Amino acid sequence: MNESRVHLNSDEALHQAASPADGLGDLRADESGVFWLAADPVSGARRLWHWCDGRAKALTPSEMDVASHVNGYGGGAHTRLGDTVIFVAGDHQMLYRQKLTGGDVQPWWSQPETRYGGLLADPLRQRVLAVEEKGNSRDASQCLVALNDDGRCVLAEGADFYDAPTLTADGMRLAWVEWNLPHMPWQRSRLCIADLGSDGRIVQQHTWDGGSAVTQPRFAADSSLIVISDHRGWWQPYRLTGDTAQAIGDIPTDHVPTPWQLGECHHLWPKEGGLLMRFQEGAATLWQVDEQGHAHRRLLPEASRIIGLAMHEQWLYAITQGQSHAARLVRVNLGDERQETLFALPTPDDPPLPTLISTPASETERVTAFVYFPDVAGDTLPPLIMRIHGGPTAASYPVFDPLARWWTLQGYAVADLNPRGSGNWGRAFRERLAGQWGRLDVDDAVALADELVARRLVDPERLFLRGQSAGGFTVLNTLASTQRFRAGASLYGVTDAVRLASQTHRFESGYLDWLLGDETAKHDASPVNRLDTFVAPVIFFQGGRDAVVLPDQTLFMAAALRGQGVKAEVVLFPEEGHGIRHPANRRRLIARELAFFAAHGGDVP
Structure with a gap:
């Protein structure tokens, strides 16, 4: 399929905006071709695709979603084993197999209340290595397992979390990453290296701990082991020889994004x-x-x-x-x-190009945003939608985004902020939110708005906020802290940090302590406990099956705002989880959001 550039009218642009901007992922390649996941434009399901002999074809049915739910964020949901692909079904996490030549998918492996991710083929032994997560989301346990037609073998257990299994070409050495609560994998993790016997079991194992975090181990063609570590302040590559880590290069910059998903490369x-x-x-x-x-x-x-x-x-x-x-x-x-x-994915013939805007966050720090501007006549200043990414250690990138294009077609400027705490800017920047979440990120949102207004790039009377997940927390706290913005949209955003810490899934169960501090700090930083300072109206979008930010938190927050006389709307998507994926639901979300902003001062002539 060749890259296509098309001219889209507003309705077509809305349909394209309803597709995920990064709708491809989970890439694998070997002698049998290339495999990846792509979101189906009709169903929203992630389908497994195969490119071979000059053509691409979808292997899985359009209604079947291929996705891991390990840690709530998944990753590594497929691998090739012989003449079949093994993949994870998103709805119930059963492992299926399918011939490369096509045909019906066949069940391959399942256990009750068990999820799989980080799949890696071990062709020497005709088996699949995987991170196995068993139990409900709060009390789950993990181990590293090997699966084949005959059964299951536990390779490593005892740690709270596992990621990134990788093998040498001869299949005789194995490496992986593991870590324990309360840490996240980018805070404190360790690398394990093991020799495997002819039966595939571990015969000797040792651990390298650089004193910080590691991610994405890879065996090179000469079987040397290279891992990304940030013990010197940046995600940089190191070659390991025994317990000695030799830096590869000396450029002080991050070389990988923050590791939220399994199986990244x-x-x-x-x-x-x-x-x-x-x-x-x-x-x-x-x-x-x-x-x-x-x-x-x-x-x-x-x-x-x-x-x-x-x-x-x-x-x-x-x-x-x-x-x-x-x-x-x-x-x-x-x-x-x-x-x-x-x-x-199709690209329009007139994509808006992002402009890098940098503004001081403190005497020694700066934050950046990528800003997309609409075509406006004369000296007219456009309204602004400032978007806050999730994480909060995720990041915004300077890329074509069909949703940003759709907003600019409606006459809005769009600013994608990377507040302090964002990934891709080094460990110190990522850790600036320790005990300061809901404060420094709010300061950064206000600072960017002031910068854009001072440069006469946007209308100071028509500023809006939009954020998802952790970004929703920033949106709500910003609206509770200032009347600078006319309205805000929270997409499955955090409202009550105390309840979230006690209810959210195991992967992030210790994260809020690091971000906010003790129970008193969590209480004080929670938007639900700052109701008396809200003035601007808010619209909430929430998945009914969200296991990260539970729906009752959003419903309670909206009702509490209405009780304070603040306009608050809720749009609930009963079948969605932490993220609105189905294209029809995304179109509904985008249309409701535009109408909400327009009704509160953002209408563009």
């Missing part, structure tokens, strides 16, 4: 060097480097976000987004630099 090490991502001013760049990490050429220069990498023989495969293109799967021949687009 942002660096590869074929013969004579590697393929390494680096962040520059919040944008991802991809480089071919030598064994010491010195760059000798940049690859895919049009990309500003790298969603995933894979490689087979001389071909590098990448899922990327760029400032002027939607998500696409490309491949590059590292020998002659030929480049091909294998699969792409």
Whole structure:
């Protein structure tokens, strides 16, 4: 499928905006072809695709969602084993298998109340390695297992969490990442390396602990082990020899995003060097480097976000987004630099390009935003929608976003803020929210609004906020702290930190202590306990099956605001979880949000 550029009218732009901007992911490649997930434009289900012999085809039915729910965020939901693919069904987490040649999917493995993710094929032993999570979300336990037609073998247990199993080419060495509560994987984790016997069981194991966090271990072509660690303040690659870690390169920048999902890949090490991502001013760049990490050429220069990498023989495969293109799967021949687009989401012929805006956050710190501007006549200043990403350690990227384009077609400017706490800017920046969430991020939102107003880029009387998950917490706390904004939209946002800490799933069960502090601090920072300072109206969007931010928290917050005389609307999607995925539901969300902002001062002539 070649990349396509199309001219869209407003209705068509709305339909495109209802599709996830990063609708491709979970990339794998080997001698049988390339495998990835793509969101179905009709059902919203993530389908498994296969590219081979010059053509792409969907392997899984349109109604079947392929997704892991381990840790609530999943990742690594498929792998190839022989002439079949093994994948996780999103609704009940059963493992299925399907022939590459097609046919019906067949059940392969399941256990009650069990989820799987981070799948990795072990072709030597005809089995699949996986992170197994058993039990309900609050009291679950994890282990690293091997599964085959004959049964299940536990390889590692005892830690609270596991991620990133990886094997040497000969299948005789295994590495993975593990960590314990109350930490998140980017706060404190360790690397485990093991020798495997002929039966596939661990015969010898040791641990490398750099004193900080590790992620994405990879065995190079020469079987040396390379891992990303941030013990020196940045996510940087290190080559391990025993307990000695040698830095590869010396550029002080993050080389991977914050590890929220299993099975991610942002660096590869074929013969004579590697393929390494680096962040520059919040944008991802991809480089071919030598064994010491010195760059000798940049690859895919049009990309500003790298969603995933894979490689087979001389071909590098990448899922990327760029400032002027939607998500696409490309491949590059590292020998002659030929480049091909294998699969792409449609890109309009007039994508709005982001402008980098930087503003002081303190005497020594700056925060940045990527701003998309509409076409306006004369000296007219557009209204602003400021978007706050989730996490709060996620990040906004300077990429084509169909939703941002749709907003600009309606006459709005759109600003994607990276407040303190965001990923991709180093450990110190990511950890600035320790005990300060709901304060520093609010300051940053106000500072950006002031900067855009001072530059006469937006209308100071028509400023709006929008945030999802952790970003919703920032939106609500900002509205409770200032009357600078006319209205806000909270998409499955945190409202009550005390209740969230006691009810949310196990993966994040200790995170709020780090972000906010003790129970008193959580209480004081919760928007639900700041009702008397709200003035601006709020619209809430909530999934009925959300296991991260429970629906009753959103319903209670909205009712409490109405009790204070503040206008508060709730749009509930009963079948959705933590995120609104179905295209029809997303279209409904976007239309209701626009109508809400327009009704509260954002109407554009």
